[in-house]
Amino acid sequence: MCILSNVIKYMNFPTNIFKAYDIRGLYGIEVTEELAYRLGRAFAEFMKKDQRKDDLTLVVCQDMRASSDPLKAELIRGLNKQGIDILDIGLASTPTFYFGVAKYAYDGGIQVTASHNPGQYNGFKMVRPCAGPISGESGIMEIRDMVEKNEFPKIERQGTVSVKDGIIEDEVTYALSQVDITKIKPMKVVVDNANGMGALVMDELFKYLPCELDKMYFELDGNFPNHDANPIIEENNRDIQKRVKEISADIGIALDGDSDRIFFIDNEGKTVEPSIVRGILAQIYLRQYPGGAVGYDVRPGKITEDMILDAGGRPFLTRVGHSLIKEKSKEEGAIFSGESSGHFFIKADFGFFEMPAVVVLQFLKEISESGKTVREFIAPLMKYAHSGEINFEVPDKRAVLDRLHKKYREYITQEFDGLSFDLGNYWFNVRASNTDDVVRLNLEAMSEDVVKERVKEISDIISV
Numbered sequence: 495m496c497i498l499s500n501v502i503k504y505m506n507f508p509t510n511i512f513k514a515y516d517i518r519g520l521y522g523i524e525v526t527e528e529l530a531y532r533l534g535r536a537f538a539e540f541m542k543k544d545q546r547k548d549d550l551t552l553v554v555c556q557d558m559r560a561s562s563d564p565l566k567a568e569l570i571r572g573l574n575k576q577g578i579d580i581l582d583i584g585l586a587s588t589p590t591f592y593f594g595v596a597k598y599a600y601d602g603g604i605q606v607t608a609s610h611n612p613g614q615y616n617g618f619k620m621v622r623p624c625a626g627p628i629s630g631e632s633g634i635m636e637i638r639d640m641v642e643k644n645e646f647p648k649i650e651r652q653g654t655v656s657v658k659d660g661i662i663e664d665e666v667t668y669a670l671s672q673v674d675i676t677k678i679k680p681m682k683v684v685v686d687n688a689n690g691m692g693a694l695v696m697d698e699l700f701k702y703l704p705c706e707l708d709k710m711y712f713e714l715d716g717n718f719p720n721h722d723a724n725p726i727i728e729e730n731n732r733d734i735q736k737r738v739k740e741i742s743a744d745i746g747i748a749l750d751g752d753s754d755r756i757f758f759i760d761n762e763g764k765t766v767e768p769s770i771v772r773g774i775l776a777q778i779y780l781r782q783y784p785g786g787a788v789g790y791d792v793r794p795g796k797i798t799e800d801m802i803l804d805a806g807g808r809p810f811l812t813r814v815g816h817s818l819i820k821e822k823s824k825e826e827g828a829i830f831s832g833e834s835s836g837h838f839f840i841k842a843d844f845g846f847f848e849m850p851a852v853v854v855l856q857f858l859k860e861i862s863e864s865g866k867t868v869r870e871f872i873a874p875l876m877k878y879a880h881s882g883e884i885n886f887e888v889p890d891k892r893a894v895l896d897r898l899h900k901k902y903r904e905y906i907t908q909e910f911d912g913l914s915f916d917l918g919n920y921w922f923n924v925r926a927s928n929t930d931d932v933v934r935l936n937l938e939a940m941s942e943d944v945v946k947e948r949v950k951e952i953s954d955i956i957s958v
Contacts, residue, residue: 511617512638514630514928515817518608518617521561525616527568529641530606534572536640537620539647540633541578541602544622551579553595553603555586557691557752559716561616562606569606569618574653576646583661585714587691587753589848592625593665594658596845599623610690610724610751613717619752624845626824629817630928666698668842669851675703678855679862681744684708684759686734688723689715692753692850699851703858708741710734723751726835728765735763745861745868747854754816754848755836758857760868769795770875771857772832773802778856779830779841780805789823789831789839791815792911792923793883794938797875798832813911814925820846834936879945881922881937886956891926894933894956898924901955920948924956 508529511519517533519525542548554570556562570580583594588605595603602622608615620628620637628634640646683705687693693712700707710733711720721730725748738746738759746759758766769790776788776798787808790798802809812822816837823831823839823846831839831846840849864871888894898913899906905915912925912934920939927934935952939945 507642509638509642510929512630512634514634515627515815516609516617516619517634518611518615520614521559521565521616525561525565527564530565530568530618531572532641532644533604533618533637534569534574535576535646536572536637537604538573538576538578539640540637541622542576544633545601548577550601551581553581553583553591553600554605555583555591555594555603556606557587557608557716558585558689558714559606559608559613559616562716565616566606569604570655573604574655575649576653577649577651578653580653580655582655582657584657584659585691585694586661587695588619589754589850590661590665590691590695591619592621592845592847593668593849594661595621595623596625596842596847597664597668599844602626607691607752609754610722612722625847626845627817627820629815629821632817632821662694662698665695666702666851669699669849669855670702672852673855673859675855675859677863678703678705678858680704680706681858681862682706682708682741683858684710684734684737684741684743684746685712686710686725686731686737686746686748687712687753688725688730688749688751689713689718689720690723690749690751690753692749695753695851696747696749696854699854705858708737708743710737718751723749725750725755725757725765731757731759731765734759735765739763745858749850750836753850756838756850756853757836758868760872762869764869766868766872767795767797767876767880768832768834768836769798770872772834772838773798773800773875774860775832775838775853775856776802776807776830777805778860780807783829786829787823787826789819789826789828791819791833792908792914792925793834793936794880794921794923795834796878796921796938800877801875811908816848878938878940879942881935881945881949884935884949884953886933886935886953887931888933888956889931891931891933895924895926897955897958898952920944922948922952924952
């Protein structure tokens with residue numbers, strides 16, 4: 495009976511939860527305490543090999559989901575079993591996790607979180623020293639195979655567990671050291687934390703600012719009772735948009751579940767395009783580092799490129815995905831990079847990763863010094879019309895890309911992440927999902943009419 499049980503468990507191993515950037519699945523079905531224990535052992539052995547040493551101290555933390563505590567306990571047990579010493583920093587956002595690993599020069603770490611996914615999900619994010627990413631192309635699939643095989647060397651020494659407090663305070667102190675907050679004018683700021691982990695940092699940060707903070711959904715609740723913690727979906731921003739207008743706020747800030755993505759709402763209650771935010775931040779850092787390299791992903795966001803060039807910077811394209819952008823940015827020596835989904839990556843002496851506290855301060859200072867409202871500031875930058883991301887379920891992803899390649903061959907601008915095309919008054923990218931029978935279309939143009947016309951044309955080709 496025991497042998498049969500093990501065979502069934504092996505046959506049902508959830509390979510699908512090991513994704514391009516993290517591990518994520520349904521708690522109790524795909525992500526279990528047994529899997530967390532195995533993952534701890536596998537990650538320990540992977541990191542020993544990766545760092546070429548056995549004496550490692552790794553940071554561990556968790557988000558606010560009810561399932562995160564038991565998963566973290568088993569994760570630590572597995573890591574300790576393989577002789578790894580653990581620094582437990584408790585409840586932490588993903589940027590706090592990155593900061594804790596990088597700032598204090600630990601050997602890497604693993605966080606229990608499912609980011610913006612609904613409450614029934616959980617998972618794990620893993621990093622190397624300096625919060626360097628571990629992606630599907632640089633370790634996750636190797637770790638998956640080790641977890642599935644479940645064969646690990648016996649280690650005589652058991653690892654230890656210690657607790658470190660004060661990481662959030664240190665993170666905010668660092669953010670404050672990067673921006674002259676005396677230039678930030680008094681503002682009324684609405685922050686929607688979506689019951690996620692960003693509340694801890696935002697609470698601490700705004701203690702030092704001359705701003706009136708209007709809190710929305712700051713209670714940590716992994717069931718996300720108010721709305722999904724994913725601000726890239728406009729429906730999830732309705733509450734903060736309404737609140738900004740209700741109280742005549744100067745600006746709104748929306749964070750996702752683990753706080754590594756940030757969106758801004760202007761004083762008229764409209765979401766600011768991430769490509770515009772990215773361009774503003776790029777220009778801020780180019781004033782500090784003239785001629786620097788700035789990265790952005792292949793999804794259309796032409797205003798970013800315009801603003802980098804206007805500021806004398808060197809723009810470069812990256813594939814979609816925070817891990818891939820970080821890896822490419824390291825190669826290019828980037829001073830700043832940003833993703834269309836609201837990930838903004840700040841260069842520090844100790845790493846290159848998301849720092850929403852720094853982003854908030856930089857944005858507030860820039861608006862303050864302009865003497866304009868957010869809407870007045872961004873209005874000249876709202877040059878292009880956008881389709882948003884449109885998903886198509888298709889029977890053959892490769893065939894779709896082949897049809898587009900044939901139709902628009904002479905207009906191709908890149909082929910390393912889907913296909914991108916530039917036809918003068920409109921430009922677009924089509925990418926295939928890594929896991930589903932889905933292709934994603936993102937299109938920009940000089941006008942809304944062109945967007946509508948060309949989205950229909952391309953949709954017809956995709957949907958043949």
